[in-house]
Amino acid sequence: MKKTYQPGIYRIKLNVLKISRLIAVVGLLLFAACKKDSPSVTKTTTGTDTTHTGTGTGTGTGTGTGTGTGTGTGTGTVIDTLTPSKVAVAALDDEVNTFMTTYDVPAVSVAITKGEKLVYLKAYGVSDKSKGTKAVISDRYRLASCSKQFTSVAIMKLLEQGKIKLTDKVFGDGAILGKTYGTKTYGLHITDITVDELLHHTSGGWGNSVDDPMFSNPTMTTAQLITWTLDNRPLDHIPGTNYDYSNFGYCILGRVIEKITGQTYADAVNALVLKPVGITDMTIGGNTLAEKQTKEVTYYGQSGENPYAYNITRMDAHGGWVATAADLARFLVYIDKFPVRADILTSATLTTMYTGSTANAAYGCGWAIAGNNYFHQGSLPGTATEQARLDNGFNFVILTNTRSFKVNFDSNLDQIFWKAFAKNPTWATEDLFLK
Secondary structure: OEEEOOOOOOOOEOOOOOOOOOOOOOEEEEOOOOEOOOOOOEEEOOOOOOOOEEEEOOOOOOOOOOOOOOOOOOOOOOOOOOOOOOOOOHHHHHHHHHHHHHHOOOEEEEEEEEOOEEEEEEEEEEEEOOOOEEOOOOOEEEOHHHHHHHHHHHHHHHHHOOOOOOOOEOOOOOOOOOOOOOOOOOOOOHHHOEHHHHHOOOOOOOOOOOOOHHHOOOOOOHHHHHHHHHHHOOOOOOOOOOOOOOHHHHHHHHHHHHHHHOOOHHHHHHHHHHHHHOOOOOEEOOOOHHHOOOOEOOOEOOOOOOOOOOOOHHHHHHHOEEEOHHHHHHHHHOOOOOOOOOOOOOHHHHHHHOOOOOOOOOEOOOOEEEOOEEEEEEEEOOEEEEEEEOOOOEEEEEEEOEOOOOOOHHHHHHHHHHHHHHOOOOOOOOOHHHO
C-alpha cells in the first residue's frame, strides 16, 4: 500500500515493545512496533508493520531483575581493550545475514550481554562501500533516537544530586530556563511545562507527528530554533494530558542540562554518564560526509534519502550521539537493575526513569516499556538502531548504516536477536568487557 510520511525526517514511530515473559520451553514474544523516525517522502510498500512475533525456547539464564546497588561506578572506570567474539553463534549470524540481504544493509554491529557480561560482539559487512572497508567492532554509528536515553540518565543524575526536581518548571519567571528563549509573551500553558513532561513527551506540543520543529529552519542555531518555536508554535494540549513524541522536547532538556551544570550538553553527559561507566569514545556527530568522525561508518540512504543533508549536530540531546555497539552495551549494564555491576543510579531513581505517565504508561523517561523490558529504537536517513534491556537477563544493541522502507524493516531489526534467541544458542562464558 502507499504510505505517505508526514514532513519531518525524524518521526520516531515509537512502538510499544510487548515482549511477554518467556516461559519454559516455548514463549510467544510480542514486540509491538517501535515508532520510526520517518522522512518526508511518499513510498509504495506491500503492507504495514503492526506487531511482530517470534518464539522463545527458555526462561533466560540471566541474574534476575535485581534491585540496583546504589550510585557507585562499579568497574566501568577501567577502559577495556575489546576483541570480537571468539565463540561463533551461528543462529545470530544467520539472522544478521538474512536481514542484511533482505534490506540491502551494508554494515551491522551487534553487542549482547548476558548476566551483565558482554558475551557477543561482532561487526558484519562493510563500513564504506566505495573503499571496500570491512566493518569492525570499533566502528562508530549515529544513534538517532537511542541518544535520548543518555539525556534521560543525565537528568536522573542531576535529580540524585539535588540539582533538579522533575516537577521544576522550564520556562518563565523562576523557572530553570527563565526567559532565555523567546521574544514574545509565552503562549498559553508554556510556563506550566515541567521537566517530567519533557521526559515523557507530554509537554502538550511540538511533536513529530506533524511538522517536527527540529526539522524546520535548518540554518538556525539551537537557541534561535527554540526561540522561533516558542514564538510561533503554540501548544496543542494542556501539559501532562497528551502523549506526542517530541524530539524538540529533548532538545530543550539538553539546554536544561547546560543551564544546571554550566557545561555544554556533551561535556555534561560525559561527566555525569559516560565517564562513570568507562565510555571514552562517544561524541556528537557532524552533518556532512566531510565531517565524519574518526572510525565513523559511512551512511547510505535508500529511496532517495540523503543521510548528509541534515543538521545532526543540532540534534545533540535527542538524536546526535555517535557511538559503538559496545559503548551502548556498557551503558546498559550500569542502568539495568541487575546486581552484578553497581548501577550508576539508585534503584528508586531507575524505577522513576522506567515508569510511564498517565498519558502513556508504555513510555517512561526516554524509554519504551513492556513489563520489565525497557528499550528504544532510533532511525534517521542512513541509520537504524536499537538498544534493549530485557527481563530475561540479556541486553542487546544493534546498529546499522542504512534504513529501509521495505515492509517490516523495524520489526525485523528487533527480531535479529529474538529469532536467534529462540534457537537456544550457546553463548560465550567469558566477559568480553574485560578482554
